[in-house]
Each structure stands twice: as C-alpha cells, then as structure tokens.
Amino acid sequence: MATSFTSSNLFRLFMPMLMMIGVMVSVNHIIDATKANSGFVTNLPYILFGTAVALSHTFKQSRMAMVALSMLVAYLVIQLRLQSPLSSGTTLLELSLLSLLLPVSCSLSYLFSDTGVISKGMAIFGAILVSFIGWTALILSHFATGGFLGFDNDLLMAVPQISRLPLVLVLYTLAIIGATGIFLLNFNRPIDAAVYASIFMAGGTFIFFHIPYISSTLFSLAGVLIIIYVISASHQMAFNDRLTNIPGRRALEMDMKHLGRKFTIAMLDVDHFKSFNDTYGHDTGDDVLKLVASRMLSVGGNAKVYRYGGEEFTVLFKGKTAKDSKPFLEELRKEIQNYEMVIRDELKRPNDHKQGAKNRGSNSKQSTVSVTVSIGAADSKNTRKPEDVLKKADKALYSAKEKGRNQVQCAR
Incomplete structure (x- = not known):
C-alpha cells in the first residue's frame, strides 16, 4: 500500500x-x-x-x-x-x-x-x-x-x-x-x-x-x-494478508497506481505447492507460505512485496529495470532454496509440553524439506501500464516453470 x-x-x-x-x-x-x-x-x-x-x-x-x-x-x-x-x-x-x-x-x-x-x-x-x-x-x-x-x-x-x-x-x-x-x-x-x-x-x-x-x-x-x-x-x-502478515492484493493494486515511469514487477510462485498440501497437510502448506513471505521481506533493492493470492507473490521495484532487479530476485530464490524447513509430525507430537521440549532438545532426527520458487519479471521498457507489465511478468513466470522451475526468467 x-x-x-x-x-x-x-x-x-x-x-x-x-x-x-x-x-x-x-x-x-x-x-x-x-x-x-x-x-x-x-x-x-x-x-x-x-x-x-x-x-x-x-x-x-x-x-x-x-x-x-x-x-x-x-x-x-x-x-x-x-x-x-x-x-x-x-x-x-x-x-x-x-x-x-x-x-x-x-x-x-x-x-x-x-x-x-x-x-x-x-x-x-x-x-x-x-x-x-x-x-x-x-x-x-x-x-x-x-x-x-x-x-x-x-x-x-x-x-x-x-x-x-x-x-x-x-x-x-x-x-x-x-x-x-x-x-x-x-x-x-x-x-x-x-x-x-x-x-x-x-x-x-x-x-x-x-x-x-x-x-x-x-x-x-x-x-x-x-x-x-x-x-x-x-x-x-x-x-494486509492475515496468514503471511505482508500486504495483500488490494495493497498491490493501490501501489501499482504510483509506480512512476521506470519500474519492474516480478511474480513469484511456490513450486509444487499442491504436492506439499497433499503430502503434509494444509498446516504445512501454510507454513510454506509464511516461510516464503518471511524470506521475501529481506529482498534487496528497496523492493515491496505482496501476497498476490494462493501460492503466488508479487515484488515491486521502483526505478529499476528487470536487468537491475534480477540479482536481487536470484538472491531471494537461492535464500528460499537453501532454507530447510522442519516438518511437524502432528501424529508423533506428544501431548505433554515437557516431553515435547525434551524431544526438541534431543538429537533425534527431524524431517526437513526444502522449498523452491519460480520467478518471472518484466519492466516498463515497452509499456508503462502496470497491468500490462504484470501480465508480462506472469508469462515470464510460466516460462520459468516450463523450463524446469526454481529459476528467474525476465520477459523480453
């Protein structure tokens, strides 16, 4: 916003x-x-x-x-x-x-x-x-x-x-x-x-x-x-989006009216998100979204981040081209990829809080999973209409997924 x-x-x-x-x-x-x-x-x-x-x-x-x-x-x-x-x-x-x-x-x-x-x-x-x-x-x-x-x-x-x-x-x-x-x-x-x-x-x-x-x-x-x-x-x-506590789509729509002449819009999508939900449950899926949102808050380049909807997120860069923004997006992608998230096993979770604390302090192995994201970016070089730039960024995102996911693609 x-x-x-x-x-x-x-x-x-x-x-x-x-x-x-x-x-x-x-x-x-x-x-x-x-x-x-x-x-x-x-x-x-x-x-x-x-x-x-x-x-x-x-x-x-x-x-x-x-x-x-x-x-x-x-x-x-x-x-x-x-x-x-x-x-x-x-x-x-x-x-x-x-x-x-x-x-x-x-x-x-x-x-x-x-x-x-x-x-x-x-x-x-x-x-x-x-x-x-x-x-x-x-x-x-x-x-x-x-x-x-x-x-x-x-x-x-x-x-x-x-x-x-x-x-x-x-x-x-x-x-x-x-x-x-x-x-x-x-x-x-x-x-x-x-x-x-x-x-x-x-x-x-x-x-x-x-x-x-x-x-x-x-x-x-x-x-x-x-x-x-x-x-x-x-x-x-x-x-604000209640789950991730970052600005939501309504805030994005307002901010897109004040981007100026030069800007970049990036669309980010969590890879295989449906599989996370099917395999580990919706609670873990929510944890994945929270993880991605928390990592996005540290993206450089004076970027603003939003939850677009579902497992999609948006990043805005004012005064930057897609080429200028790509290093920051690559850094974000790598940071998310390298983060190992602990999977909570609700069936094995003890009812007693003391026992749970003891288990957390032990050397017992915990299941972890890595999350990857695909990112598509487009800038205002050919059009200054934010809605058109966002559509181009969305097409670049699908291109990143078609080329194997876990990568950043910039629209031409």
Whole structure:
C-alpha cells in the first residue's frame, strides 16, 4: 500500500509536538473557550476514550483499548483527586505517582497480543491497573498524616521555572517520550503511534499541570489521536494478508497506481505447492507460505512485496529495470532454496509440553524439506501500464516453470 505522508513515522512523531505547540501558543484562548463550555470540554476525554475502546473492540485492537483505558483512568483520577492546589495535602504526591505509573501502564500493552476487548489479556491488564491503584492507595495512606516531610526537599524537589512536577519525574517523562519516539521511528505501527502520542500528551499535562484546563485539552487531543490510530490499524488489517502478515492484493493494486515511469514487477510462485498440501497437510502448506513471505521481506533493492493470492507473490521495484532487479530476485530464490524447513509430525507430537521440549532438545532426527520458487519479471521498457507489465511478468513466470522451475526468467 502506498505510504501516505499522514501515516509516515515522521508525521506521527511530530504531530503531537505540533499540537502541543499550538496549545501553548493559544493557551489563553483555550482557557476562555473552556470556561464558556466547561461541562462539555471536561467530559470530552471520557467520550473520546470510550469511543476508542469501542472501536478497538470492533476491530480487535485490544492493545489500543488498553492504552485508551489507561488514559481514561488517569483522566478520571485527575478530575476526582487533583483539582486542589499542588501545595495542599497529598495532591503533589498523587500527581507524581500518576506521572510515574501512566507511562508504565501504556507501555505494558506491548506485552499482549491483539484480540477483542472482552478477552483474557484485557482482564489481566485490568487487574494490573487495579493493582496500581491499590499500591497508590497504600502509599497515600502511609503519607496521609506526614504529607511530604522528608521527601519534598530531595526526591520531590521541583524547579518552578521548568515545572511544578518534581525534576526527577520531568526527566523520567522526557526519557519515556524519547524511548517511545524511537520505537515509533523504527517500527511505525499504529500501536507505537498510540503509545507515543498518549505518553507525550499525558507528559505535557503533568509537566504543565499548573496551567488551567490543560488536562482536558491535552487528554482530548490524545483521545482524538488514539481514535485515528485505531482506524489506521483497521485499515492496515484490510490491506494486509492475515496468514503471511505482508500486504495483500488490494495493497498491490493501490501501489501499482504510483509506480512512476521506470519500474519492474516480478511474480513469484511456490513450486509444487499442491504436492506439499497433499503430502503434509494444509498446516504445512501454510507454513510454506509464511516461510516464503518471511524470506521475501529481506529482498534487496528497496523492493515491496505482496501476497498476490494462493501460492503466488508479487515484488515491486521502483526505478529499476528487470536487468537491475534480477540479482536481487536470484538472491531471494537461492535464500528460499537453501532454507530447510522442519516438518511437524502432528501424529508423533506428544501431548505433554515437557516431553515435547525434551524431544526438541534431543538429537533425534527431524524431517526437513526444502522449498523452491519460480520467478518471472518484466519492466516498463515497452509499456508503462502496470497491468500490462504484470501480465508480462506472469508469462515470464510460466516460462520459468516450463523450463524446469526454481529459476528467474525476465520477459523480453
């Protein structure tokens, strides 16, 4: 699928920053507008995070729901517990604990896999949040009478010119924002963007907590971003092949509209795939497809790979001729050929997990099989219509199969 600017890692990295700058520049106008519509603005984060959780359930994005739930609980704590001056009672301590635990709870979403919201993973995550609340309550009960005595001059020391939040927590917040930002730059998944944006907006709230209505403003923006990333994740699911987890045919059709003048399209087919299914079963056939897809992800030449359908895959090279692309395709073919895949024998597989681990650690021989692929490639030398180039690549693929398989053929 063609990567739009709005889904790029740089856009996702800088968007929360631009929002924060916008809030700080127009903070007086935001305060006036919030005063005039205080009821709606105060409740808006609840609506947005609730919507995010509902959408996450619909699109089976439980990790997004965990982030939204963490933010919702944090905002609830702010509204119920932190509306008094920071110098009174345990308000500063509660804010400090919240700034410490919220990034942790958002980051914990990485430990789970995506399912529906009503799931075992979501229940475990909910139990973790409850344990955080319980731990916080114990700390507050311990310090209820003494306030911050013994801590306000060292651990909870703040630099008012920077923030009312303790300096150590300001540095901690900035470090977490930096770490999640690096994750976003490296992986650029919707969950990475959601965690980064949530921690960024929450961190801004904690650091600038002295500004009126800052929590409702920044948490509302975080809710909007999470909803956008949930929708983005569902869009990604629609364009990705579920079995191999690489882009599917719909993504290919979109990307073929943005290839430019010079490009190469290669069609790849797994040799004797029907025999794998007939001999070893469909589970092994699925493993073969996953293997080929995983090897294709490492193909050079800045290529993009797709599952075309069945045992067929497609590789796109922008700005390259078939001659330029052939060495990369040959390298891919050899890498797949040289990979020995272990065949799982379901009949001999023990029910006991310990026995299975013992068998895997033994020197007993395991059945292996090698997979080969045939590849046909064509470029835009004679025609710039991607559909025509793809047809030529398909003919070259059949030529490779007729000539003995396990080879790369380029259309003339």
